[in-house]
Structures are given as C-alpha cells and as structure tokens.
Amino acid sequence: MNIRRATLEDLESVHQIETLSFNDGSYPPFVLRQLFDISHEYFLVAEEEGKVLGYVLGNINKNTSQGWLLSLGVHPEARGKKIGKLLTEKLVELLENDLSTEICLTVHPDNASAKKIYEDLGFKSVKTFDNYYNDLEARLLMKKQLITLRFNA
C-alpha cells in the first residue's frame, strides 16, 4: 500500500470512489479537477498494484490557520483494511507540518466507521448542525487541536 500525492490521471478513479461513496452528494469531475488545482499538496491517494483504492482531500484556511479535511473515500471492496485511517493520518501530518492550529471536518452523525477513525486520531465532536449543506441532512463538526511548539532560533 502506497500513499502518495494524487495525479491528474488518478481523478477518474477518485471520481468513481466518490460516486460509490456519496451517490448524489459526490463531487462532479469538474469540481475534483478544480480542487486538484488548488489543493494539490493535500490531495492524496492510496494505491496498491497500480489501483487507486482510496483518497483524501484537505486544505488550509490561511486566515484562520485552520486545516480542513474536505473529503475521504475508500473503494467499497477495499474497506476495513485501515486505508481510510492511513489516509487521514497522512493528511493530518501534512496539515500540521504546514502550521494548522486545528483541523476541522464534518461527518454525518451516523457514520460510525468514519467517526471511529477521527476519534482514534484525536478529533473531538464540537457541534451538530441540522442543515449544514442546505440539504436537510445533519452534520457533526469535529476538530483536532494541534499543539505546536515553535521557537525562533
């Protein structure tokens, strides 16, 4: 299993996983392409034997220093093998290295496997929103505080 930065050639596989994971709520190809252009360093895929099995996408709000996990998906046939956890861990590491003070994400409150990953990695539930995306679906906001000790040499 190799975790690496996504390339343009991966976007078709990422879109397939998105569609299998989120159905009507998945990012269309043009949004994935635009996210690739602006979030490239925080767009990772998990690859095995040349096949993309999962992806994670994040970014940093430079004004607030908040890192965000925007999307995470693993191919249904590859779930339960810690790929989701590995991808999330790697993104958290990148966001932390790039000076995020906290990392935020939202997840459906009933998404037990995703919540398990986030809680295991130190994310805490902050607030539930009834209509976060204006689609009448609840979303739970979770945050991981990062303790950063930086010294001016």
Ligand SMILES: CC(C)(COP(=O)(O)OP(=O)(O)OC[C@H]1O[C@@H](n2cnc3c(N)ncnc32)[C@H](O)[C@@H]1OP(=O)(O)O)[C@@H](O)C(=O)NCCC(=O)NCCS
């Ligand atoms: C959520 C998702 C990314 C998880 O990927 P994955 O590679 O299967 O996850 P992992 O194998 O790393 O870990 C899943 C964890 O959840 C646990 N889990 C699975 N089903 C569970 C359930 N019903 N209740 C509680 N925990 C559960 C597993 O035991 C595992 O925990 P462990 O590490 O302690 O064994 C994947 O299911 C997916 O793509 N889902 C659809 C898209 C999605 O929901 N993305 C997240 C949006 S915020």
